[in-house]
Amino acid sequence: MYGIQQSTIKEKCLIFGAELIYLIIAYYVLFIMREPTAVAIGLFIALIITTIRLTAMMFIWLPRGISWQEAIMNSAAFGIYYLGFPILFVMSSQIPNATVIIIGWVLFIGGSVLNTASELLRKPFKDNPANKGKLYTGGLFKYAIHINYLGDCLWVFGLALLANNWYALIIPISLCFVFIYGYIPKSDAYLQHKYGAQFTAYRKKTKKLIPYLW
Secondary structure (H helix, E strand, C coil), rough: CCCCCCCHHHHHHHHHHHHHHHHHHHHHHHHCCCCHHHHHHHHHHHHHHHHHHHHCCCCCCCCCCCHHHHHHHHHHHHHHHHHHHHHHHHHCCCCCCHHHHHHHHHHHHHHHHHHHHHHHHHHHHHHHHHCCCCCCCCHHHCCCCHHHHHHHHHHHHHHHHHHHHHHHHHHHHHHHHHHHHHHHHHHHHHHHHHCCCHHHHHHHHHHCCCCCCC
């Protein structure tokens, strides 16, 4: 997951191919299995936006290496989002609530921007050879060590609300637990090992995930 410098194009193509297959299935679930609705169209558009954003991150904006393990795990996780939310949507008998849908879009867009912007603001620092061995603590990362993960949580929560099924909230809640008890401890251990005293000082004054709270 960390320290891979080569392009790993095959691994990335696996993720992209999985996303395209999921989108085709999602289209069938949302528009063939039942009569299309405005909310269903909105959910599908959000999934397309997610595909475009994540693909651009992989191949253009942040072309870091991806291991086969990460590629497989990401492909499986994306399957939960791309298929889980549409399936839960068609299973729901709830009447769409305009306020909930609007909040869903705000969370989805806000989380997507937060996740992408935090990474792109860090990219020039990481690309500068003069910063080799230095820990980046600027941009949005001055507010939380894992502000990019917060963005992930928010956009997935947004998709859950767009799915118009309260059971869909299980997915983003589970994701938050994965970040808190899995990804964040693993990332912290890696950063501590790589940057030592720099990271120790950084973590003492900076929240882990949610600015000003935790």
